Amino acid sequence: MNVRPRTALLTAATVAVAAAGVAFHELRDTVSLHLRLKAVVDALRTGRRDAVRDAVTADFDRRLLAALDDRLLADVARALEARPGAPAAEAAIGEPTVAGDVSTLLFTSPRGGLAFDFRRERGEWRLSDIRFAGLEARRDGPVALAVFAWARALGEGDLAGVRDASSAAFAREVWSKPGLEPCLQRPEARRASEAPRLEPRPVRLEGNAAALRLEDATRWLEFRCVREDGAWKVDDVTIAADGEAIGLRETLRVLLAFRKEDK
């Protein structure tokens, strides 16, 4: 019975990419439109970690860039390269508020507002955080990036990548089992770009556990992550609609148990 893994994976992938879309497309648009951010954007555009590191505070670097692997960094650069230029007509960048060494620049677009926080450090204004709909890049970014890495690997049918991005238990119970490749390699699994747009909620952190929820009026997805050896890993995904929810890990466990045995 392959349909249900496929459907579930499809859903999970969709959700993951949606999260990424929120985090990065909005970031890209905003960053590219603000003059003071140009340096950051330019640095990001180079895809060079040292250039980006130079544009952000040390804290931002430690918390976020460390979690951004080279592929992810290159993805961001490619995304920015694809849409260079001026801010969209309907977007507007407000006046920055400056208070001592701290400055905030508000950016509004039809999809909501972004706040860029800057801190003067080492003689320059350097990006210290990005806030969006209750998300804070510095705080929530590591979890979101872990989720994105997991979802991207899933979307690409990269089983090793999914295993790497999953908690040890999730990887052991599900992603190490034989029989998953066929469903991961189906073309539907790649149609992650058609993901529904869900609004992210602030990450809930509790010690070494975190939950990233994306939702709209009738549906929500919750990525539950755990910190293992200092890195966030996806431990389970809850997928819900119309008041009904399924747990991806349990679902996949059941489906694996019911998969046709290789004779």
Place this chain on the structure above:
Amino acid sequence: VSRAAAVLAAAAALASAGCAPLAAQLSALGFAQSLGEADLEGVRAHSTARLNRELWDDVDAALVNRLRRHKGMGTPPESNVRLLGTTVDGPCAEIGLSVEVGGAAPMVLRVGMAYEDGWRVDDIVVNPQAERLSLRALGGCIVAAVRFSEGLQNRDFDALRRASSADLRTRVVEEVAALDWRWPDGPARAAPDVAQQGFTGGEDAACFSWRVGNDVFTYRLVREDGRWRMDDVDGPGGSLKLTIVAALAAWRVVDAVAKGDREALREAVTPGFHERAISKLPEEAWSLARAAFEAGGGGPMRGFGAGASWPAVRESERGIEIAVDFGPHRLEAVVAGRRVDEVRFDGVSVAEHAEIFALLLAYAQAAGRGDREALARLSTGALAAAWTGMHPEGMALVSRLLGARRPASLEPAAGGDFRLDGDAAVLTAGAFEARLERVDGRWRVAGATVPLPGGAMELAELLPLADPLLVLFAGVESRRVALLREVSTPALNAMVWNLVEDEMLDRAGVREATPAAPAAFTYAVRVDGNAAEIRVEADGRSGRVRLLRDGRWRLDDAEWEGTSLRRAAGAAVAGWRFGQALQRGDLAALRAEASTRLREDVIDKVSVENRKAAVGGADGIDLDGARLGRLDFPESGPATAEILLSRDRRIVFHFALEKGRYHADDVVLHAGPDSLSLRRALKVGVAFGGR
């Protein structure tokens, strides 16, 4: 030289001297003296050839002493004997004597003498003016009776032949001797008590009677070839000769039946009786009769059975009529010559019994073959209609159930009772009662009352109720759903039978929900208008079958050990159908098996492409090795059926009751402690655009 010879010589001398009277008197005196001394040689010497032949030849010392005790045969020494006179008429002479013993009235004796090379005693008549008791006849009769009695006691057939008349010898003694038959116990074995006898005798026939208790026995003798012989004994039941003749005739019938020898039976009965009764017995009666004889102790009976009364016998213009009572029953027979002409049991001719027996046998056989047409033909009224209405498959089961039983169990004699009154008869065995009636000269079964735990019931009412049940058993056993559809209500059909194919019956749990082995059950039937309930019980387990009448009785549900066939099988069937639709990738079937909610909320919302992919990809469920697990089906509302795939994998189907049958509302996959609701997963998937 014996005294008798001396006396005779003296008498001869007197006679030749012309003193005939004196010579006769002397010879008579010699006779009396020899008899008084039990000197048989002397007695014979003084007797004529006729008297010797008729009496003394067969007398020995023991018997002569018995004879001497008889009145007139011996004169005690103290008697006062007076010569009344002597007349001589040629070779004959008569001596009149008066004998007085004690103070009793004198007895007159007339001694008849004949001149046979001397005067010899030919007879002595006692009281010639009154009873005219001939000692020759009396003595001859006593000798014959004693010899006959001794022959009986010693089973000495030669002695019996000698002591019997030609008629008794040929009709009884020779027959009995040939058969080595045991003589009946009875008066024939009682030795005649000569001392108590009352004797009447003529020239060629005589009889004497004596009393034993209240019974009077009369020995009848006849004189043949100059000798007295036993011809019969009349006891309280009548003539012993006729009794034995009749008993022998009856025995020959019994023996022929026991041996299965039809030719012998034909010989043992009159042609008329053969035509009236024997020829009407069905072929099977032979084997049944033989089995009955074998069961009753083996082999033909010898002589009269125990527990029966002494037969009463009489002669009529039809022949010998004999009647024997045993227990409350009476067996009567008429014997013409030596053949049985009629047998009546409790007043009913065996010809009638033969017809009724043939009917019952034919009935049992028709039931045994499941031949409803024959059963209807052999029945009348509502019972005939009930048989006609039986389903052939139900009849086939009846046949199989009865096949193991002997039709003999329907025999009236099997602990039952039988009453016949004109054209109606009632047969009872315990609480079972069969009513027969004669229609146009033929016996038919008009009805039967069958005892059931819940109360007795008419067979004509029971059959239409039992029919659907029998067909249910047959259909489940032979896995033919078409049969089940035929006898079920639309509701049961809609919920179960219409959804199931023959090969799915076993997997649908129908057997588990159906009481099997119907023979072992007791049934209690309760009818309430157009609804009926049959309770079945066996080995402490119970169930009930509900039937509804709609023109005819139909099966609505069956419950076994609390499990409703309709709901259990309904749930199981719905589960298999949905599972198979999934396995086949049959989208249309999947939609049809789904509840409205599952169909509208989930199935129809998935894109056609994905639906096809979904059902097409459901190849992980291998139902071939699966079996039915727990079923849960409340009186109303949703039900669940569990299909077990392996030790820790199962599929639980949740059903909604829609349009009178179960539809899958959800399918939950269970693997160990984990579960996955497909409806929920698909619904969530649809919500997230996984169309």
